[in-house]
Amino acid sequence: MQITEEPKIRIESSRPSMNLRHVVESQQFTVPLLMELFDRTRLMERIVARGGTLDYQNRILASLFYEPSTRTRFSFEAAMHRLGGRVLSTEHARYFSSAIETEQVEDSIRIIGSYSDVIVIRHNQEGGARRAAAVSPVPVINAGDGEGGQHPTQALLDLFTIYRERPIEGLSVAFIGELDRGRTVRSLAYLLAKFDRVKIYFVSPPELQMKPDILEYLDRHEVKYEIEADINKVVGEVDVVYQTRIRPDRVSSVASQMRYAIDSSVLPKLKPNAMILHPLPRTVELDKTVDSDPRAFYFRQAANGLVVRMALLTMLLDR
Amino acid sequence: MQITEEPKIRIESSRPSMNLRHVVESQQFTVPLLMELFDRTRLMERIVARGGTLDYQNRILASLFYEPSTRTRFSFEAAMHRLGGRVLSTEHARYFSSAIETEQVEDSIRIIGSYSDVIVIRHNQEGGARRAAAVSPVPVINAGDGEGGQHPTQALLDLFTIYRERPIEGLSVAFIGELDRGRTVRSLAYLLAKFDRVKIYFVSPPELQMKPDILEYLDRHEVKYEIEADINKVVGEVDVVYQTRIRPDRVSSVASQMRYAIDSSVLPKLKPNAMILHPLPRTVELDKTVDSDPRAFYFRQAANGLVVRMALLTMLLDR
């Protein structure tokens, strides 16, 4: 039996990431921390492009998804594999694991934390990730917790997708859709608030508008924003159109749902160098005819989930 | 942080496999391509027998099963592991993934294709694999799509199982069971049609007989076949008995179901060197007393799934 010993791995960096223990909400990320993450992400892009790998072969990531999300789970697990690491996975722990029926998430995390080096949790209740982080012996990453909760790594890859194309300072962004339950919108709004001269437009039916907590946060940080019900008044003004879903049951009619859709009739109104983002999956609010438009960035955005999560994992595992 | 670079891997072969991009239906496979596959499969047999491995350690296979099939999924995933590769897995995406509820399979494939090097898809709808292949940035393998669809890799391992024992040219095969919905039978019939002097017998209750599309294909390719309702008229004539399921709800009575069963009473009628195949799982149509008969090849057939799929993956990943 040969035993290989694994030296502690560190990526040399001028910026200390010691303050990053868990990733629960996007507010945690300072601009310097974001810049470190994005530096590492660019490095990961080069490594993946060369078909290279890293030396995390003795590290284990546990995916603990209490509700399913194949794409998000795959992007975390692929990231760990591309780092050379290993994965424990649960697709739908809520119904399948005895854990959630009879046990506090705290006990599950204590135990799973003794089997793994990092835990990615998608919890069905707001605050689930925070409860997990409070007791976990290893880093915890929030992969979405409840409708009103957050999805911080989605916001990180959204921001990186924009950052790769243009400076965030002075950016104007329109968030469109079902904003009161927009987990990804909430998380990205917190991040944008950290940059200078950002202008945000919240575009949705009045009954589905962004909740006050975010608006108060933006006020406190002196971020300019506007509440708007008419998409046509906004789409021509912004650098980034961030489209999200409107579930049919949330609006009175299909007509009012379609009033917020992006399709070939909206494209001419956009700035020539605008970016169209969408967290996906999409329904009718983003027409397939948009896919071929050079301003459609949503598939690149999804692909960026791999490299951003690789970079984030190295920051957590190198501690 | 040490970075290992992965050289592009190629298996030296006199036969080019450049025309194999996706595996959607068995008709794609020419006889030369089948021979290349089987050459590689024999090599894989030797590697597995020696407990060896291959150097695909930076390649990722994504199993996207919209409906469950533990055995098929495990054989693909084990094949990728035996190649030294890595696996992303979903056991039952249809109910668990937000993907299928709200999203076209096309979007899921575009995204998952940016996280992986090859996608194995079991879709619940006929044509699902073709839709996936049409948009995928990486090779797609059809692991079964709908009842009337295909299961081409099952046909490849079925054919390899026969090929290992005898020449395919001049082979006589009886397909028995619920043929109108026989995904594996359909795929294997397409493959057999590519070889000379093959004779096929389709044996089933008249109401469950093979659909015209296959019969017309065989006519076009001048393959001899017979439609038969009485199993006893056929089993003594053929080199291969390919037994499949008859679901009780598809026939009027258990008696008419059992009329097509293979049990100890049928064995004496078979040729001494006949081969009994079955894609498994089985119910009453294949009695356990047959397992000990030297002509029972169905467990070896299932085991061959590993090496055939290893070989197929190398052909797709080496492109």
Add this chain to the structure above:
Amino acid sequence: MQITEEPKIRIESSRPSMNLRHVVESQQFTVPLLMELFDRTRLMERIVARGGTLDYQNRILASLFYEPSTRTRFSFEAAMHRLGGRVLSTEHARYFSSAIETEQVEDSIRIIGSYSDVIVIRHNQEGGARRAAAVSPVPVINAGDGEGGQHPTQALLDLFTIYRERPIEGLSVAFIGELDRGRTVRSLAYLLAKFDRVKIYFVSPPELQMKPDILEYLDRHEVKYEIEADINKVVGEVDVVYQTRIRPDRVSSVASQMRYAIDSSVLPKLKPNAMILHPLPRTVELDKTVDSDPRAFYFRQAANGLVVRMALLTMLLDR
């Protein structure tokens, strides 16, 4: 294509483990075999502490869970990963796999055994693991089979947790809870019976007491035991308090359920060096206020699942 060959791996050991082919029930383990397992477990503790790995990189473990148990599955899979090996996993085969609907477990095991090097099975029926072992071409480990069945690896990690702290000879243990369906209690009682001067107390409501088969086994092996309904008569007497669940529907009232709970009011009655164990998950029978007590060993007990299962896997894979 480079081919690496894998030499057969053996851990040098004075004690032969040749008689360990499958792990179906705890009675299989002799004291010498337990001592070999615990020697190997201590070695695994050192390897894991150093972040080391072992060279089982070409070996595949298949997790076949017909009913879900995220913690048990993760501990087996993490153990295989820490050995450098690979994992095939199914989270809930009972409902998802076509296997269990239409196929005998025997057929599934024969097939999966041709894809993997060891199978871990959690079956929903008592005797399921024994049926699997009877036909499997590779070692089978019982990860729990039915309510009245066994969970031998849980008993092994329970015993190791005690063994690390004190000699098993002369130990006094109180099993508390729903003993008639206590799979883990049954398995551990069988193990304890192999050591000298052990004293067991079975503490539960009379209607949920331990079944006669275990009591007769203890009689045959001249193990002292007492049947007791009052927890207070016992907790002060024992070295180990092994607490288990009482499901509300099994007792007449919450009051009678709480009569068997361990909380801060019970702690003063325990010996100063007593150990509190629980297989987890817990409900009301073990209060969180106990977690901070130095006598609370249940999280260390769960963590020990990793190293004990690593050691067990090496014994099965080195054969």
